[in-house]
Structure formats: structure tokens, C-alpha cells
Amino acid sequence: MNIILALTGIACALGILIFIASKVLPEESDDVKKTEDVSAALPGMNCGACGYPGCFAYAQALTADPSIISSNPCPVAIQNPDRIKAIEAALNITIDSAAMAQKAVVHCSGNSQTIFTNSGTSSCKAAALRLSGYRTCPFACLGFGDCVEVCPQNAISINPDKNVAFIDWDGCVGCGLCISECPQNIIELIPANTKIAHLCSYTPLKNIPGRIRCDSGCTHCKKCFRACEYNAIIWNTEKLIPEFNPDKCTLCLKCIEACPTNCLALTVQKEDAGVS
Amino acid sequence: MASLFSIFIGMALINNFILSRFLGLCPFFGVSKKLGNAVSMGVAVTLVMFLASVVTWVIHDYILVPFEAEYMQIVIYILVIASLVQIVEMTIKRTNLSLYNSLGIYLPLITTNCAVLGVTLINTQETYSLVESMVSSIGGGVGFIIVLSIMSGIRERLDLADAPEAMKGLPIAFITAMLLSITFFGFGGIV
Incomplete structure (x- = not known):
């Protein structure tokens, strides 16, 4: 019995010691508190999409210069209203989140024909080295899932x-890690409120229309x-593909x-998008 | 006096925590990239070691032994070390923020640094007196600082060296640690 009391006493004494130390030591500076508030509002998954080594480093950079949030926003935090509010409160700024939220989309419908069997390493990067993949279309998704591996959200x-x-x-939180992973460069970040996506990234090669390469290739018909x-719909005259203005789309x-x-x-389920 | 000196040398060089006992290896590889950080880490560990051995000596001799509760020593020692690390962390954070950032995760990890628990358990096992425990903990800490600064000095130059591609970074650091460990065996018979 006595030993239980004695050991409890030791633990209590140590607890009190820590409490006294926290009172005696000089206060933390405002910047430290700010950084901790900001870092609590960040997702904490350390995906590295902002270019900083982890969420805490990004929080430190934000505290030093709040304008970073508009030039280099955390793609994950700006999609979550609670996180935005917390960052706004911590840094005393306002954030225009609607303009910045983005999500990734794969510009391929996967209807291109298979022309040979890929029997090598099952990774897109290896498969892309040979004739831009095993499909008729040189811009086709190879489906080995290099992007699946890097996605921190398993989306x-x-x-x-x-x-x-x-x-x-x-x-999808729009971190963009899959974009650099794709050897075919067919993943792109588009505004999160876009409702319709263009599922083809075929660019005319030597005037061969996409139709020949793939059953659902874009023929650039402008229909x-x-x-x-x-x-x-805005016609991108350079790439000859449609681009969508989410504000006008009904x-x-x-x-x-x-x-x-x-x-x-459609990028979302019809029911979610408000279409019967 | 002579026995104190031999305890000090024994802990610092002959039975060096990192190179002979292989304890505390995570800060050894984690914080040994820059000399300045390595020395600060060493000082923080030494401070925690010293405080921990004083407190654990008192607790062991005046509470655990009279109550015949030596079987609780690991739990109690961990508790003491964790609280001390908390205080040291708080002190560094509020007085020197840049040092706190550069030590990063390795500062709270002193809590689970086996070298710190090791020194307190060795003190108990060897039945050292209070003064002997203090000397042995300082010896252990000094040995830790010495090895950490030697290693970081080497690694600063190693970054510039033309190592084979497969050996760059951590592999060559492991080989360096092995060579250092062999050199420290040379201290074997000096006391």
C-alpha cells in the first residue's frame, strides 16, 4: 500500500515540477503561438505539395509572410471551411478559398485499344518507356497505378x-502528388467546382485524328x-480542347x-450535382 | 578520487555509450549532420542524463529499496526521464527557438533515448554512490558529445567526398560509424 502511495507521490511531484517550470520560464513569443495555431489548422499529412518540408515548416513560412497563402496555398486546407477559418483567425487575414480549391482529374477514358501485352515490370513509368505504352493512343492511361501508390488519401x-x-x-484533396508521378502527363488539377471533365489528352500528331487512335478520342470537332x-465552354485554341467555366455551367x-x-x-455523381 | 576518475574515463571512452554499448543510436545518425546541432544535442542529453541520475539515485535509495520495489525501477526511471525531457524541451523552446527547430523531433525523443535510461540503470546496477552516479552520468554525456561531434565533423566532410553512388548518405555514415567503433576499442585497457 505504502509503495503505491510513494510512487503516486513521485508522479505528482514530477507533474507539479513541470507546472512550476512552465510558469517560471519566460513566455513563448507571439510568433510561436501563431505558428502552432496555423499548424493545428493544416492537415498534418506532410504531403509536401506546397514545397515545404512538412506542414510545420509551411506554418512557419505562413507566419513569417501570410501572403504565401494566395501565391502558394495549401491545396488541402483551402478545401476545408473549418481549416480556412482557423488559419484566418490565427493570421488575421481573409482567404478567397473558392478561387483556389483544385482537384485532380485523369484525362483519359481508357478506351484506347491494346496493341501489345506488356509483360515487364508492372509500373507505368517502365511501360511508358516502350512506344509510349502498350496502347494505340500514346497519351493513354497505362493503369499500373503509379498514381495510386503516391495518393496520401487513397482516392x-x-x-x-x-x-x-x-x-x-x-x-481527392488536390495535393497534386499524382501529377508528377504520371509518365504520360495526363493528370491535371482543375478547379474543384468544375462539373464536367474532358477525358482525353490526345494532341494531333502528324494530322492523325484522335478517332483513329481511340474509340472515344477527342476529334476536336467543337460540337x-x-x-x-x-x-x-471556352475553346482552347492552342490545344484544341474544350475548357469549362464552372460559374456559367448549368x-x-x-x-x-x-x-x-x-x-x-461528369466529375461528380449526377445526384450530387443537382441534376435529375 | 582515483575511482571517480576511472569511472569517468570508463563511461566516456572505454564503455562509450554509442560506440561500445550501442545505445542512443538514433540521435547519433539523426542529428550528426552539422557540428553545431550535434554539440547542442549532446549538451541537452548530458543535462538530462545528469539530472536523471541524481533524481533516480535519490528515488532508488530512499523509496524503491526501503519499500522493496526495485522491480518498478524501469517504470519510475522512464517517468523521471520523461518529465525532465519535458522541462528541458520547454526551456529550449522558450529561450532559443532556432535551436529548438534544428533539433526537431530528436529533442522529445531524448525521452526514449536508451542512453539516458542506460546510464541510470547502470548506476543502479553498479551500486554507485550519489557522487559516483553524478560522475558516471557526466562521463557518459561527455562521451556522447565527443562521439557526436567527431561523427558530425566527419559527415560534414563526407558530404563533399566522392563516394560511390550506392554508398552516398546513410550507408557511408554507417561504415564511418563502424570504423569509429573499432578505433574506440583501442581505449580498452587504459584504466
Whole structure:
């Protein structure tokens, strides 16, 4: 019995000692407190998308210069209203989050034909070294899942029927780690409120239309652009592909109906997007 | 006096914590990239070692032995070390923030640094008196600082050396540690 009391006494004495030390020592400076508040609001998954070595280093940089949040925002934190509020409160600034939130999309529908069997290492990078992959289209998703491996949110899955990567927008936080991982460069960050995605990244090579390379390749026919009654589609004259203005899009889905090769798709479930 | 000196030399050089007993290896490889940080880490560890051996000596001789509760020593020692590390961490954080940032995770990890627990358990095992415990802990800490600064001095130059591609970074550091360990065996018979 006595020993229990004695050992409890030791623990209490040590606790009191720590308490006294925290009172006697000089106070933390304001910057330290600010940094800790900011770092508590950050996701803490240390994905490195901001370029800093971990969330705490990013919090320190933000405390030193709050303007970093607009030039180099944490892609994960700006998608979460609670985190934004906490950062705003800690740094005493306002953040325009709607303009900055982004999510990743794979620009490939996986309908390109397989022309040879890839029997080597099962990684996209290795497969891409030979003739830009085993598919007719040199811009096709190879489906070995290099992006699946790096996704800190496990939001990417491979569709086994078509062998194409699919990014679940419920999970995607827009860190962009998959983009540099893809040897075909077909993953792109687009604004998080975009409702329609263009699932093809074929660029005309020697005037061979995408149609020859893939059943649902973009033929650059501009039908979607003409079908849109709300000017929500902007024709990118350089890449010859449609780009979507989420503010004007009413989800009438006329562009999807108009597309002769079915290379447009909704980025979210129809029910979630408010379409019956 | 002579026995104190031999305890000091024994802890610092002959039975050096890192190179002979292989304790406290995580800060040895983690914080040995820059000489300045390595010395600060060594000083922090030495301070914790010293305080811990004084406190644990008192607790062992006046509480654990009379109550015949020596079987609780590891638990109690860990408790003491953890609280001391908390205080040292707080002190460094509020007085020298840049040092706190450069020590990073290795500062709270002193809590689980086996060299610190090692020195207190060795003191108990060898039935050292209070003064002998203090000397042995300082000896252990000095040995820790010596090895950490030698290693960081070497690693600063190693970064510039033309090592084979597969050996760059940690592998060559492991080989360096092995060679250092062999040199420290040379202290074997000096006391």
C-alpha cells in the first residue's frame, strides 16, 4: 500500500515540477503561438505539395509572410471551411478559398485499344518507356497505378475493365502528388467546382485524328462548344480542347449529348450535382 | 578520487555509450549532420542524463529499496526521464527557438533515448554512490558529445567526398560509424 502511495507521490511531484517550470520560464513569443495555431489548422499529412518540408515548416513560412497563402496555398486546407477559418483567425487575414480549391482529374477514358501485352515490370513509368505504352493512343492511361501508390488519401483506384485510373473527388484533396508521378502527363488539377471533365489528352500528331487512335478520342470537332447555350465552354485554341467555366455551367448536359465520341463526363455523381 | 576518475574515463571512452554499448543510436545518425546541432544535442542529453541520475539515485535509495520495489525501477526511471525531457524541451523552446527547430523531433525523443535510461540503470546496477552516479552520468554525456561531434565533423566532410553512388548518405555514415567503433576499442585497457 505504502509503495503505491510513494510512487503516486513521485508522479505528482514530477507533474507539479513541470507546472512550476512552465510558469517560471519566460513566455513563448507571439510568433510561436501563431505558428502552432496555423499548424493545428493544416492537415498534418506532410504531403509536401506546397514545397515545404512538412506542414510545420509551411506554418512557419505562413507566419513569417501570410501572403504565401494566395501565391502558394495549401491545396488541402483551402478545401476545408473549418481549416480556412482557423488559419484566418490565427493570421488575421481573409482567404478567397473558392478561387483556389483544385482537384485532380485523369484525362483519359481508357478506351484506347491494346496493341501489345506488356509483360515487364508492372509500373507505368517502365511501360511508358516502350512506344509510349502498350496502347494505340500514346497519351493513354497505362493503369499500373503509379498514381495510386503516391495518393496520401487513397482516392485513386484503377478501373479493372478499362485499366484506367479514376480519381474519387470525395477523397481527392488536390495535393497534386499524382501529377508528377504520371509518365504520360495526363493528370491535371482543375478547379474543384468544375462539373464536367474532358477525358482525353490526345494532341494531333502528324494530322492523325484522335478517332483513329481511340474509340472515344477527342476529334476536336467543337460540337460541345457549339452545343453550349450558356457560353460555359471556352475553346482552347492552342490545344484544341474544350475548357469549362464552372460559374456559367448549368449542367444542362447538352455538351455531353453532343459529343460524338463520348469523351466528356461528369466529375461528380449526377445526384450530387443537382441534376435529375 | 582515483575511482571517480576511472569511472569517468570508463563511461566516456572505454564503455562509450554509442560506440561500445550501442545505445542512443538514433540521435547519433539523426542529428550528426552539422557540428553545431550535434554539440547542442549532446549538451541537452548530458543535462538530462545528469539530472536523471541524481533524481533516480535519490528515488532508488530512499523509496524503491526501503519499500522493496526495485522491480518498478524501469517504470519510475522512464517517468523521471520523461518529465525532465519535458522541462528541458520547454526551456529550449522558450529561450532559443532556432535551436529548438534544428533539433526537431530528436529533442522529445531524448525521452526514449536508451542512453539516458542506460546510464541510470547502470548506476543502479553498479551500486554507485550519489557522487559516483553524478560522475558516471557526466562521463557518459561527455562521451556522447565527443562521439557526436567527431561523427558530425566527419559527415560534414563526407558530404563533399566522392563516394560511390550506392554508398552516398546513410550507408557511408554507417561504415564511418563502424570504423569509429573499432578505433574506440583501442581505449580498452587504459584504466
